[in-house]
Amino acid sequence: MPTVGSSWGRYPHVTQNIVPLHWRGAELPTPDGTLLAYGNGRSYGDSCLNDAGNLLVTRGLDRLIAFDPGSGILRCEAGVLFSEILDLVIPQGWFLPVLPGTKFITVGGAIANDVHGKNHHRAGTFGEHVRQFELLRSDGSRLLCDRTQNSELFHASIGGLGLTGLIVWAEFSLQRIAGPWLATETLRFENLAEFFALSSASEKDYEYSVAWIDCCAPEAKLGRGLFMRANHAQVSNAKRPPRQRHLRMPFTPPLSLVNRASLRLFNTLYYHRPIAAHGLSHYEPFFFPLDSIAEWNRMYGPRGFLQYQCLVPPQNSAEVVAELLRIIARSGTGSFLAVLKTFGEREAAGLMSFARTGTTLALDFANAGPSTFALLDRLDAVVAAASGSVYPAKDARMSSAHFRQYFPQWEKLQTHIDPKFSSSFWRRVTE
Amino acid sequence: MRRVLIIGATSAIAEATARLLAARGDSLFLVARDADRLQTIATDLGVRGAVRVATATLEVTDFDAHAAVINAASLALGGIDTVLIAHGTLSDQIECQGSVDALRREFVINALSTMALLTPLANLLEAQGFGTLAVISSVAGDRGRQSNYVYGSAKAALSVFLGGLRQRLAKSKVNVLTIKPGFVDTPMTAAFKKSALWAQPAQIATGIVNAIDRGRSVVYLPWFWSIIMLIIRSIPEPIFKRLKL
């Protein structure tokens, strides 16, 4: 388990007072200084950190409240993990409507970042499936928020970065499935044009789609990668695969293991790996390829790493993504898994939701100091010029000017922020 | 499908254990001080699959109330197969050094109340000729240390009591399980700095359920505490006196 009070990118390091929460009926603690809820620390940067303030650690709020196996409506406390929900509901024929790339996130964190998954074109973000939640504010009030009561706070809290108060519990709808299996297809593509063609061809018939891009490919092969798409399989009783082996990064190596040579090797091998065009996959390796190595984030060494996830609008997605990939390839940095996905045309569930129509590119960079920050600033310049945006859940460094340009609605969020709540991220991008 | 009475059911270890029991379809009777917290946990266990969950509030230091609660549990569950006693406080050593009231209070909660509860429960299980009494003691009871010998000596008394009870009930096919957790990351220890020796309540719970199922007598959880305590017990007094433990 990562240390409570740090984020997944292990950057930045901050000092804060840890306040564990355990009972949903209890009053909000009132220590000196600002408050911020902390779920399971799966945000990469500083949106889940509160330097010199207090972190309300919600993992102790992990009780289920009601589950109706007929309608698939689940109500639970905000610190319940997606992994715990999956274990509970899959045997009863239900599945979470939206899953990010790790199952170790809390319900509160999923709402506060309005997370998206590989089915955005079908299901939108997690917030779309939330029916109601209770918000505990620092004035002691408990507000039931849904689409009619306190609806402005409801929409402000979805994607609201934890700033509108503490979500104590939430109720949301699940989706029906026959079993834990997916019928998958993997296709190789040689350039971005092929990626976009595959993407739009898959939207209609496939519930899930995502692509991996070789971010080290030379100019001539720019944008090559593997396209994965899947539907829930109608089988319920296929033989369970041998349980995923659970590995762990046992310690933090003194230097990042991720470097130019290991990256190029991995990316080339991954692209050329033999692929079975069609297959039946258990949901875990399909959705959470990285979860099988606990604490893989340590491999980037003591300085941690930065993830960059941006969204570019559909009009000029192809050129902008190509430009970004060119800048990254030239830098010789970048990650093992660079993920590319198109988002569907859906209305955003929250005021500040990141996921909107367009194309999203996500990848990790070892923190090599100023050169990494300069590289990410160059990417920001391209994204900003294209009227795109950057995902706060993954960010530890975007400038406040860029943030305000990406999320002009930030001023509206400010009117809903609880006066006692704040985060390192929020201070960095608004002050 | 077991019928389990849990006393101190709102403690983190008891709650984690109850979840494992609920998931396998056991019936549970939960006892603790706070009605709201009990309800929160009972609802959760119901959603997790417990066949039946009932609750009662009890102040364990109110000895006169013990019998009624045990009766209520037996009635609600239709008999009792397994009892888990998990209540306790982590005594403030410094306070107990300065106050006999505090010393007495800690002994009543951590030793006497548990022995009092075990007295009728042992007779009940002895008479029916089966069942398990699982009781949370502590590694702290293995040797007195300056940092927490009040808590430790209360737990030591409890461990000895359990040892005797185990011997007595063996011929009635009733198992007495002494559980000795090491450092557990619970609300009770929220203020402590955590090292690699700290375990999560869920890990301890798995150990407890396994030990109950296998009819074990004494378990250290996690297991490595048996080695740590073996070493600590074998340090000669002249040296031990000078240590800072």
Ligand SMILES: Cc1cc2nc3c(=O)[nH]c(=O)nc-3n(C[C@H](O)[C@H](O)[C@H](O)COP(=O)(O)OP(=O)(O)OC[C@H]3O[C@@H](n4cnc5c(N)ncnc54)[C@H](O)[C@@H]3O)c2cc1C
């Ligand atoms: C391997 C990996 C893959 C990922 N893939 C995706 C992906 O595909 N799509 C995606 O959208 N995200 C993805 N993420 C990011 C992750 O889903 C989000 O950062 C998520 O919000 C983390 O949830 P958490 O419970 O760890 O919350 P934290 O990171 O601890 O907190 C996140 C935010 O939620 C707030 N918060 C937490 N609990 C509460 C509460 N009870 N009340 C109010 N506010 C609260 C915090 O204040 C903070 O602002 C990925 C992360 C990892 C590590």
